[in-house]
Amino acid sequence: MYISLEGISKRYAAVTAVDEVDIAIGKTEFVSLLGPSGSGKTTLLRIIAGLERPTTGRVLIDGVDVTDLPPHKRGIAMVFQEFLLFPHRTVRENLAFPLRMQQLSKEEIASRVAWAAGILSLEGLEDRYPNQLSGGQQQRVALGRGLVAHPKVLLLDEPLANLDRELRQEMEVEIRRYQMQLGIPFIYVTHNQEEAMSMSDRIAVVSKGRIEDFAERSEVYDHPKTAFIAQFVGRSSHFNGTVSAVSSEGASVDISGVKLHVSRNANLKAGQRVVVFVKNEKVQLEARTDTARANSIDCRIKDIILRGAYAEYILDAPALGAELVATRPRSETVFTAGQEVRAFWSGDAPDIFPADKAA
Ligand SMILES: Nc1ncnc2c1ncn2[C@@H]1O[C@H](COP(=O)(O)OP(=O)(O)OP(=O)(O)O)[C@@H](O)[C@H]1O
Numbered sequence: 156m157y158i159s160l161e162g163i164s165k166r167y168a169a170v171t172a173v174d175e176v177d178i179a180i181g182k183t184e185f186v187s188l189l190g191p192s193g194s195g196k197t198t199l200l201r202i203i204a205g206l207e208r209p210t211t212g213r214v215l216i217d218g219v220d221v222t223d224l225p226p227h228k229r230g231i232a233m234v235f236q237e238f239l240l241f242p243h244r245t246v247r248e249n250l251a252f253p254l255r256m257q258q259l260s261k262e263e264i265a266s267r268v269a270w271a272a273g274i275l276s277l278e279g280l281e282d283r284y285p286n287q288l289s290g291g292q293q294q295r296v297a298l299g300r301g302l303v304a305h306p307k308v309l310l311l312d313e314p315l316a317n318l319d320r321e322l323r324q325e326m327e328v329e330i331r332r333y334q335m336q337l338g339i340p341f342i343y344v345t346h347n348q349e350e351a352m353s354m355s356d357r358i359a360v361v362s363k364g365r366i367e368d369f370a371e372r373s374e375v376y377d378h379p380k381t382a383f384i385a386q387f388v389g390r391s392s393h394f395n396g397t398v399s400a401v402s403s404e405g406a407s408v409d410i411s412g413v414k415l416h417v418s419r420n421a422n423l424k425a426g427q428r429v430v431v432f433v434k435n436e437k438v439q440l441e442a443r444t445d446t447a448r449a450n451s452i453d454c455r456i457k458d459i460i461l462r463g464a465y466a467e468y469i470l471d472a473p474a475l476g477a478e479l480v481a482t483r484p485r486s487e488t489v490f491t492a493g494q495e496v497r498a499f500w501s502g503d504a505p506d507i508f509p510a511d512k513a514a
């Protein structure tokens with residue numbers, strides 16, 4: 156592995172910002188650190204960069220212990236949420252700045268600036284000032300300042316947070332493309348799950364300074380390892396219940412008198428309090444009939460929110476004493492607000508966790 160964090164903790168007086176983190180990242184990996192505000196993402200990134208000293212543990216890059224090395228000797232570049240461009244310097248001067256600091260020759264600086272401008276599609280904009288650029292172009296210059304020094308690793312801390320949604324999605328595709336083109340690891344901090352999902356090979360989910368799981372993005376999404384991840388990744392409804400029976404085929408869960416079957420039993424015991432999550436896109440809808448159906452609940456459509464190709468049905472489920480959301484393709488049968496329907500899902504749809512470990 157190219158970057159290893161071993162037993163990294165960071166304490167500020169009473170606050171433990173990072174708590175015993177062990178992760179290893181490959182040479183061509185795109186890894187996201189995904190977690191809510193205050194979970195320790197930036198602190199972890201600053202420790203990798205050398206801007207912060209860990210209280211315990213060590214950082215290795217390419218087999219070398221860099222824990223005691225200052226930032227400029229680590230070969231790491233960092234891009235921040237605030238673009239931090241110099242307003243009174245041109246694009247070319249902004250890009251050249253980190254190289255001037257390294258006292259490279261004029262020719263070398265010119266060639267690297269041209270290289271970065273090429274990769275980032277900034278050609279023709281070199282003589283403009285930041286206020287003459289769009290938000291996306293400014294962000295590309297900020298990325299360029301990270302790349303010109305030919306870092307071994309690029310760290311990005313919520314670099315797209317100030318961009319509007321459309322531009323952000325465009326930049327996600329571009330950033331991933333740069334990373335593949337450069338063949339160096341990118342470590343990308345975000346609290347935005349869509350960003351993490353769109354770009355990463357693997358995602359480390361961070362909560363309270365700890366890594367809840369570090370796995371392939373589809374694994375994190377499809378098989379959340381903890382209730383916290385089930386809550387934080389994807390969109391879902393959740394219910395509290397009690398396990399009424401367990402078998403090799405899974406578990407029966409009683410939720411306010413409604414019996415549901417869960418085809419995973421996750422080492423549960425009868426009588427145990429649990430929390431059950433069902434992702435919105437796994438909830439299906441049908442008109443009510445007299446035919447019984449497993450894992451179904453009578454609902455009333457409270458509201459319908461249109462999201463492009465999808466419709467989000469907000470459902471009142473009186474029997475569960477809860478609200479339930481179903482996200483369906485708009486090409487499917489259309490239901491209307493106020494309609495009485497039946498919501499259902501397959502037995503392998505829910506994720507189930509002991510309630511004591513719930514988020
Ligand atoms: N210099 C500091 N002194 C004291 N506490 C700090 C310091 N830096 C960070 N913290 C605390 O450490 C915890 C983690 O902070 P950090 O900035 O790493 O979170 P984050 O995940 O990046 O959050 P956000 O998404 O809001 O940027 C927070 O509780 C924060 O208040």
Ligand SMILES: [Mg+2]
Nearest residue numbers: 196197198312
């Ligand atoms: Mg942060």
